[in-house]
Amino acid sequence: MTNTDLAGLLVVSVEQAVxxxxxxxxxxxxxxxxxxxxxxxxxFARNYDRLVHGESAYFVWLNRxxxxxxxxxxxxxxxxxxxxxxxxxxxxxxxxxxxxxDRLGFAPDVLRERYPxxxxxxxxxYGEDGPYKDLKAYDLLVQAESGLSSITGTxxxxxxxxxxxxxxxxxxxxxxxxxxxxxxxxxxxKGRHIAVSLFHALTDWMNVPYLQYVYGGQVLPRNxxxxxxxxxxxxxADRDGRRVLFSIQxxxxxxxxxxxxxxxxxxxxxxRFSDNSARVAxxxxxxxxxxxxxxxxxxxxxxxxxxxxxxxxxxxxxxQDLAAHPQNRYVEVETPSGQVRMLAPGTxxxxxxxxxxxxxxxxxxxxxxxxxxxxxxxxx
Numbered sequence: 418m419t420n421t422d423l424a425g426l427l428v429v430s431v432e433q434a435v436x437x438x439x440x441x442x443x444x445x446x447x448x449x450x451x452x453x454x455x456x457x458x459x460x461f462a463r464n465y466d467r468l469v470h471g472e473s474a475y476f477v478w479l480n481r482x483x484x485x486x487x488x489x490x491x492x493x494x495x496x497x498x499x500x501x502x503x504x505x506x507x508x509x510x511x512x513x514x515x516x517x518x519d520r521l522g523f524a525p526d527v528l529r530e531r532y533p534x535x536x537x538x539x540x541x542x543y544g545e546d547g548p549y550k551d552l553k554a555y556d557l558l559v560q561a562e563s564g565l566s567s568i569t570g571t572x573x574x575x576x577x578x579x580x581x582x583x584x585x586x587x588x589x590x591x592x593x594x595x596x597x598x599x600x601x602x603x604x605x606x607k608g609r610h611i612a613v614s615l616f617h618a619l620t621d622w623m624n625v626p627y628l629q630y631v632y633g634g635q636v637l638p639r640n641x642x643x644x645x646x647x648x649x650x651x652x653x654a655d656r657d658g659r660r661v662l663f664s665i666q667x668x669x670x671x672x673x674x675x676x677x678x679x680x681x682x683x684x685x686x687x688x689r690f691s692d693n694s695a696r697v698a699x700x701x702x703x704x705x706x707x708x709x710x711x712x713x714x715x716x717x718x719x720x721x722x723x724x725x726x727x728x729x730x731x732x733x734x735x736x737q738d739l740a741a742h743p744q745n746r747y748v749e750v751e752t753p754s755g756q757v758r759m760l761a762p763g764t765x766x767x768x769x770x771x772x773x774x775x776x777x778x779x780x781x782x783x784x785x786x787x788x789x790x791x792x793x794x795x796x797x
Contacts, residue, residue, distance in 0.1 A: 437512035439588030445482035470754035482774025484782035677726035751775035
């Protein structure tokens with residue numbers, strides 16, 4: 418199914434890396450025309466790796482369905498081309514280094530004054546005001562700065578979240594804001610400026626530990642694959658070392674778990690484990706009992722028992738497990754190096770997953786876009 422919800426909209430994006438390309442990719446998937454403006458050497462995300470038939474995994478994921486035009490924005494003639502693209506655009510996105518887009522002559526406030534229907538989006542590390550506004554920022558830096566690292570990992574040490582969570586948070590937040598702005602424009606006829614930062618998008622997601630600390634005085638420990646305040650809720654190994662993670666949410670489930678999974682019904686009324694607070698307080702003793710029971714079983718047998726007891730669980734999957742997961746949905750995407758089978762987007766509309774456009778080669782559309790907007794320049 419080809420999605421045409423945003424057909425007729427023009428999005429111009431001076432973008433690089435992850436956050437801004439995520440926004441424009443989602444708009445492209447919804448049918449908007451997205452022109453990706455790259456420096457002559459290309460978006461540096463093209464070279465993060467060469468693991469997908471010679472293409473970058475990040476680039477393939479985030480640049481489907483776009484047109485790529487190479488512009489050297491230090492050159493007046495090429496800035497003029499960008500100016501004419503923006504004059505026709507509905508949305509202008511940029512995530513260059515702080516102050517760079519202003520120095521090039523495309524400050525959002527100037528553009529908004531010139532084009533009142535234009536929606537401008539700027540994505541930065543720390544926002545457009547405050548003492549850190551001029552700092553460059555990348556995902557792992559913000560994981561650390563935001564406090565996320567301090568709550569992620571094990572008692573022995575902090576770890577990086579395994580995906581670019583700050584970039585993705587910023588991109589998802591910005592996508593939502595752009596759609597809201599488009600809807601508002603239909604009612605008012607006016608665009609708006611949207612500012613999103615990696616730091617603020619992620620600290621919004623940090624509100625639970627923040628509130629627990631500020632109002633409750635609690636700093637919950639890093640617990641790896643164990644929930645800090647619910648027990649049992651964590652990962653346990655089978656006889657072969659493969660782990661399954663399960664969650665007990667109430668006393669009814671606890672009794673079912675004791676009877677049908679551990680085969681120890683008397684444990685449900687043991688005063689050490691009589692409610693969640695007691696189980697958390699006596700977690701080491703509880704873990705020893707569960708580990709002993711699971712250590713004689715295969716993971717499939719453990720899962721069978723958990724399903725019978727109607728206990729929520731998840732296998733601790735490797736990437737090999739994910740690649741063969743029976744619940745996966747897939748899409749086929751064309752890239753400059755050939756077709757790639759990818760995990761599908763999370764949204765299914767009326768039972769169908771949208772078809773995705775091709776990933777563009779660097780500058781694949783430069784000639785036609787230069788001609789299109791160059792002709793406009795000549796006409797003027």
